Amino acid sequence: MTYNITLIRGDGIGPEVIDSAKEVIEATGVPVEWDIVEAGNIAMQEHGNPLPASVIDSIRDNKVAFKGPITTPVGKGFRSANVRLRQELDLFANIRPIKSFKGVDSLHQDVDFVIIRENTEDLYAGIEHMVGEDAAESIKIITRKASERICKFAFELARAQCRRKLTLVHKANIMKLSDGLFLECGKKYAKLYDDILFEDVIVDAMSMKLVQFPQDYDIIVAPNLYGDILSDLSAGLIGGLGLAAGANVGHDMAVFEPIHGSALDIAGKGIANPTSAILSGIMMLRHIGESGPAERMEQALDKVFENKDNRTPDLGGNLRTEEFTQKVIDKMIG
Numbered sequence: 001m002t003y004n005i006t007l008i009r010g011d012g013i014g015p016e017v018i019d020s021a022k023e024v025i026e027a028t029g030v031p032v033e034w035d036i037v038e039a040g041n042i043a044m045q046e047h048g049n050p051l052p053a054s055v056i057d058s059i060r061d062n063k064v065a066f067k068g069p070i071t072t073p074v075g076k077g078f079r080s081a082n083v084r085l086r087q088e089l090d091l092f093a094n095i096r097p098i099k100s101f102k103g104v105d106s107l108h109q110d111v112d113f114v115i116i117r118e119n120t121e122d123l124y125a126g127i128e129h130m131v132g133e134d135a136a137e138s139i140k141i142i143t144r145k146a147s148e149r150i151c152k153f154a155f156e157l158a159r160a161q162c163r164r165k166l167t168l169v170h171k172a173n174i175m176k177l178s179d180g181l182f183l184e185c186g187k188k189y190a191k192l193y194d195d196i197l198f199e200d201v202i203v204d205a206m207s208m209k210l211v212q213f214p215q216d217y218d219i220i221v222a223p224n225l226y227g228d229i230l231s232d233l234s235a236g237l238i239g240g241l242g243l244a245a246g247a248n249v250g251h252d253m254a255v256f257e258p259i260h261g262s263a264l265d266i267a268g269k270g271i272a273n274p275t276s277a278i279l280s281g282i283m284m285l286r287h288i289g290e291s292g293p294a295e296r297m298e299q300a301l302d303k304v305f306e307n308k309d310n311r312t313p314d315l316g317g318n319l320r321t322e323e324f325t326q327k328v329i330d331k332m333i334g
């Protein structure tokens, strides 16, 4: 059986890391027919729309997509194609595993937790306007429906992965209504999943605790913005954005992508770390039921990292993306 998977290579370092992960996936022997589509700036230039209907249709048909990062203009220009994609396909849960690699120099070792970020609302609802010339308003939307389903999803994942604790992050001391509602929904599900230890932590304190004691966490559930910020912070704990995978999951569709952006500062130089993309590919293979090949990819990465010479520049080494990719493939088939 051949899997049909939508492929969005993205821009910046997107094509470099996605091509690397694609090569590794193909080296496992899992048969994939890639449906290649464009989004972001390239699509904007070609179709006048950063997220053409063809992209949405392809993902609706295939149910699974593998995606590279897409640049979003800052302060002006088109609305984020990433945010639109998640909203239009109702990919309500963003799963971001944070796991340290043995042997990779990082602020912490033995880190293993998962951030579950609500993916469709909060300040990302995209509702903002000027109030006169000297003030601007962005509206933060938190609904019971979205909060309940993400909290339920997080508890389910905790059970499925045999994790013991769930930490809900909020700022309900200040945003008593919006974050208060998110917290209320978390507490509701905490009663229904009483085999999982539940705690809630205010986002500022959580930032400090994560930096000091990341080993204390198992599953973290957060509204969109806090989840976004905390996941980059968490990537920093284990060696950086080059090591953190992600999946956007809805009821019957999923889009797998590294958590990092298009990294324009290193784009085109052939030095991006493809590990986040490879890890996202591993999550994708597990999602489609190809656990064996996923396991082999994971073991190959571990073996590559055992040798301190096998590092891209972000981790202090001098391997190029292609060289690193080849080493992973060699370990997998060797």
Ligand code: NAI
Binding pocket: 013, 017, 068, 069, 070, 071, 072, 073, 082, 241, 242, 257, 258, 259, 260, 261, 262, 263, 264, 265, 266, 271, 272, 273, 274, 275, 276, 314
């Ligand atoms: P970024 O994640 O692209 O880069 C932050 C820093 O991390 C840079 O110094 C970069 O070189 C480094 N870095 C990131 N990934 C790396 C990798 N695989 N290997 C080595 N170094 C890596 O964040 P930034 O610069 O804030 O965003 C750039 C653009 O990406 C923006 O337009 C942003 O909107 C977009 N973006 C897109 C995302 C997506 O498509 N899902 C997610 C995050 C940002």
